[in-house]
Structure formats: C-alpha cells, structure tokens
Amino acid sequence: MSDVPNETAQVERAMERLGDAAYREMKERIIRGVYKPGHKLTVRAVAQDLDVSTTPARDAINRLTNEGALVYAGPKTVVVPVLDAAALREITLTRLALEGLASEQAALHGTPEDVNKLRSLQALINVALEEKRYAEALWHNKEFHFLIYRLSGFPHLVSIIESLWLRIGPSLHNLYPEFAREKYGVRNHEVAMEALEERDGAGLRAAMENDIRDGYRRLKRANQERDEG
Amino acid sequence: MSDVPNETAQVERAMERLGDAAYREMKERIIRGVYKPGHKLTVRAVAQDLDVSTTPARDAINRLTNEGALVYAGPKTVVVPVLDAAALREITLTRLALEGLASEQAALHGTPEDVNKLRSLQALINVALEEKRYAEALWHNKEFHFLIYRLSGFPHLVSIIESLWLRIGPSLHNLYPEFAREKYGVRNHEVAMEALEERDGAGLRAAMENDIRDGYRRLKRANQERDEG
DNA sequence: TTCACAATTTTGTTGCAACAAAAATGGGGC
C-alpha cells in the first residue's frame, strides 16, 4: 500500500516553493554576512531583493524570526540581532551540548571517505586564510563542521544546530582581522579529523567543543574591546 | 480609537498578530493531543478551526512545519508526525543534552518560591493521575518541567526544548493506560525538587535526565507492543 | 530657532481571488 511517490520523491526538490527558496536564500545571506547585525529588514525590501512578491518574503522573515535568526527591534522592525554577552553565552552553552552530541554520534558513522572530504575542506580553509579571504574561510569552516554533524544521522538535530549558527554567524563577520592572528581552529580541526579516523567519539567531541570554546573566547574578547574602545 | 501609544508599550503583547495567535493555538492543540499523530491538516480547515483567514493559518502551519512539529507526508499534505524508533531516539538524546543543560543552569537561580510552585504543580499531577485524567496530568507535567527550564534564564534554549516537546507530545497521548501503572515520574520529580532546594545542579540534571529516560523507555515499549500486536 | 502637531509616507498584516497541481469521482470500455 505504498503511495508511489518514489519517482517524484527525488525530483520534488526541483519544484520548490518560492517561500522556501526565499527562506533558504535569506539564511545564506545572513550566514555569509550580507545582512550585518543591526541591519533592518522590511518585507517589501526583501521581496525586491529576492525578486518575489511580499507573501514569500514575509514567509521567510516570519520563519527566521521564529527561530531567532532575526529579532524584533520595535513594533514594526525586524533586524539581524546584535548579540550581547548573555546571549552569546547562552548560544555557546547550547552549541556545546548539541554539537558535542552530534560529534559523538558522528564518530560512530564516519568513513575514510568522510575524512578525506574533511581534509579537502580544511585545505580550502587554509588557502582562504592564507590569502586573507576571511568570508570564504568562514564559509568552508561552516561546511567542515556540518559535514561532521550530518554524519550523526540526526537530521533534526543538525537543523537545530544550523539555527544556532544562524544566530552567531553575523557576529563573526565583525572580527575578520582576528582570524589571521591565530589560524582559526586549524589545530582543533586536525585533532577532530584524527579522532574521526579512529572512531573516537569522546575525542571528536572534545576537539569540536574546544573549537567552539576557542571561537567563543575570540568573539567575547572582540566584543569587549569594541565596547571599551 | 484612542491610540495612547505610551501605555501600549508594555502591553504590546496584548496586541498580537493573528498569525502568532494561530501559531500558539496550534501548538497548544498539538501538545494537548487535539490533533493526533497522522492527523492531516489543510490550510482551509485550520483557518476555519481558528476562525481566521488562510494567510495566518498558512503562517502557523509553515512555522510548525519548519520546526518539525508538523511534517510533509506528501506533496500537498502536512500531518502530525508519527514517530518511528529512530526519530524517538534522536529526540530523546537531544532532549537529554538540552534539558540537562537547562536543569543544571536552573539550579543556579531557583528560589524557595519556585520550589513551592513546583510542589503545587506536583500536587495537581498527583490528583489528576489519581482520578485518571491523564491529559491533564500530562499538561501539568509539562508545566512542571518548563517551570524548571525557564529558571535557567536562557529563553531561546527553552523555546528549542519546547519545539522538541511539540514533536513527542502527540505520541504521549497514545499510551494513557501506561501512565497509571507506575506513577508517571513522581519519584524523579521529588528528587528534582530536593536537588533544586539544595542548589545541586548535577543532582537536578540527573533527576530530570532520569525522568526523560523513563518516559523514553515507556514510549519505546508501547510502540513495540503496538507494532507487534 | 524650536517645539508641537498635523499630513504624508512607509510598512506590516490580513483577506481574497486566480492559478496550478494533486486527489477524488465517475463513467465507459474490456
């Protein structure tokens, strides 16, 4: 009694709702830093940006606001959130719990091919850092992390983690120069790859948690310096 | 007629968008078991149920689908999800990580008044169980947990946890008779209240994790029995 | 000049109609 959606199942991604496309596009723009913290978003402006009508644009904004990627700054204004110290801490603790869990599970399913893919991504990160293309390094860094998390086999967990990245993403673009100083997360990533290779769940979790904590410290310091300066 | 914007500033939650109201109402219905697993939802039906037009109804459905509380069962059908073993496990592990974190943080901020409120809730749970009003017991159980989680001071974490409850909620209503057998979570709740009283973060976390694990086992067993029978 | 207030513009929300696609129905052929 199967409803035979088997053939369309694979193709149905091609037929995407405009609202979904807008949502996805907005997410990418936020993470890529196109919309910076404090940026005010209006329904009609977004609609024009994405070349759709107000309905899908509103859909996307609503969903993003619902998951905290955008916040209300007033009765009629949604903005990309500027994180204060408390919010940053909350997100970091949540990330540690969730990305730690995902990493640990990932170690159970990782294959040598996965490790190779990670190596390629790490190479891209290194090159981007070398050439000071920080936005690109950030993007590949995201891919590195999520390649691991997806190995957990927990799709919904991954999407929750994604929503957390959406919230810190914009803030990261504020501290480009910082990244060069200490190569961003390179050492942690290497340890992570080794752990994955050895199917060492605890080790992988520790490496990823370290990476998160390093990023947190850097971000916190940058914010403090900004508030003082 | 009278605008008086100054006064409305604090009350502005009273002026709620129809879409938000629909979203909130749908959430409560899902958790309360009005919409059971497998229940198919149509935009127009929901609109009629909630007595609004299609736009807010669609808003609510979209947001709920986005956070996994509803799922696509076909090209044009969203339903309340029926959890399989894998999904149940994923949610439980995620809950352990998140609700554990929230509990630990809650222990830092809990006051004697909070403990008293918990006692009142527990009394309500006990009475409801005694009189076999299981839906009500379930509802108070939810309040018990979230009263604790909110003490963490991490609002976004709480809302993520809420979205997880939204996903398991419907399944709980399938095993009412089970609840009577062993009083649902009573012992764990007592330990939790003690731990909170003593500001014992690790102890509170352990009690809540135990509660989650107990529920998981019960749910898993019920599903197995259903699949076999 | 500055402040208050009214008019205008911008903006979010909502309902609705038009369209497309999927499901349900029913009728005709085998």
Next chain:
DNA sequence: GCCCCATTTTTGTTGCAACAAAATTGTGAA
C-alpha cells in the same frame, strides 16, 4: 466485475489591494 482515464473537486501557493499603525516630514506658532 474490474480497471483506466477524463472530469470535477479539493487544496496549496502566490500576488495584490485594502487597511491600520508607526515613522517621517512639513508647517506654523511661540
């Protein structure tokens, strides 16, 4: 009787216009 295909109905998506509320601008008086 059963199955296939055309027709009808149901349903989701989308764009848009009307409305309300907030922000902005402009104007006039002190």
